[in-house]
Amino acid sequence: MAKNNVSHDLFDPRKGGQAIRISSMRIDAKPFEPARTNYFSVYLIESGSGMFWADASQFTFGPGALLFFIPYQHIRFVPDIPVQAEVVQFHANFLCVETFHAEVGCSGLLFNDPYGIPVVVMDEQSKSDVKNLIDHIRKEHEERELAYGEAMLAHLKVLLILATRLKSSRAGACGPGMDLRHPVLGQLRDLIEQNYHTLHSPADYAERLHMTPKTLGRIVREHLGTTPTDLIRSRILIHAKWQLLHTLKPVKEVSRELGFGDELYFSRLFKKATGHSPTFFREFETAVRGGSNLSMLSDRAPIPRSAVASDT
Structure with missing residues (x-):
């Protein structure tokens, strides 16, 4: 059991x-x-x-x-x-x-x-x-x-x-992994990809999509089972994990490039999402991987183009 x-x-x-x-x-x-x-x-x-x-x-x-x-x-x-x-x-x-x-x-x-x-x-x-x-x-x-x-x-x-x-x-042709039956979702995806490192509020994206945050939240929940806040946060965390794993940037620098002026706030967000602090995550994974992760340097956390391609 x-x-x-x-x-x-x-x-x-x-x-x-x-x-x-x-x-x-x-x-x-x-x-x-x-x-x-x-x-x-x-x-x-x-x-x-x-x-x-x-x-x-x-x-x-x-x-x-x-x-x-x-x-x-x-x-x-x-x-x-x-x-x-x-x-x-x-x-x-x-x-x-x-x-x-x-x-x-x-x-x-x-x-x-x-x-x-x-x-x-x-x-x-x-x-x-x-x-x-x-x-x-x-x-x-x-x-x-x-x-x-x-x-x-x-x-x-x-x-x-x-x-x-x-x-x-x-x-379908609109991009793997994503339900694009509502056209706003493709636009939201592109906006997040362009702005996740500076815009963290769903209201910022709703404004650019010419709708209320409530309407945007309903669309995301109905089609993707989540919220705009969690879409933004997930994209931020993908970037943060990549930088912590594959570069030697200080946590403060990773926090700053993601638009967080307060390193402690970023660290709390990261720990809530992973169960561990950014420092533990980096040091532990680097140790268990024998340092091999540090050979994959990148300035931007990648999501393969197939997952973020423009609508066709």
């Missing part, structure tokens, strides 16, 4: 942690919060249904859904009926999504898309394919035969490619 748990469960190879792990999970029909973790997480919902929250964004799920969560994210499930799920979790040491996106838009489509929905709904054939891939990963993980790590990585990549294809095929 899953129990309510808001603790942290961080991958740390110095303590014998494994960079990939596979588990089966049962969630009873009551609220459940998995421990925060620095793994990327993929949940295959085999049975059961209900609601889940990824940070402050709310979504529905049912049998045959794939759910995608990013490291340090706060997750909460509220099932209607008991849920049975297969869970694959991997750290950047096993597969760095930030570099893999060139092959398979899984950063900015499956993960790290503040404007999209972290759910892929599968048909029976796709569900069977994904289940088989997870079974192969589990078998390699348990039997540990020659080159088992490479075999697990290959199966994981195929799983992510399959999920990316499914999500892309249902997203």
Whole structure:
């Protein structure tokens, strides 16, 4: 039985942690919060249904859904009926999504898309394919035969490619991962991309879209399951995490370039979102990655173009 748990469960190879792990999970029909973790997480919902929250964004799920969560994210499930799920979790040491996106838009489509929905709904054939891939990963993980790590990585990549294809095929020409049935959403996305480092209030964006903050909030909630405030905050945090991981800029400088005059306010916002201070996040992840993250320098946190492309 899953129990309510808001603790942290961080991958740390110095303590014998494994960079990939596979588990089966049962969630009873009551609220459940998995421990925060620095793994990327993929949940295959085999049975059961209900609601889940990824940070402050709310979504529905049912049998045959794939759910995608990013490291340090706060997750909460509220099932209607008991849920049975297969869970694959991997750290950047096993597969760095930030570099893999060139092959398979899984950063900015499956993960790290503040404007999209972290759910892929599968048909029976796709569900069977994904289940088989997870079974192969589990078998390699348990039997540990020659080159088992490479075999697990290959199966994981195929799983992510399959999920990316499914999500892309249902997203339409307006851009993967985002429901653009309302034209304001595309305009809002572009405005946030241009201004998230200086404009932090939904009222600023509502004014530029010639509507009230209440109307903008309703549109975002109805189509994306979140709020304008959380869209803006999520984009800020993607940038902040990138800078903390891949540059040596002081926290004060990262705070300032994101438009925060008060470093303490920025640090509180970051800790609320991740469960840890910016300094801990940088030092811990750099330690567990052996410093490899510092080879990916960038002045701007990237979201692949496929996730923010202009409407066509």
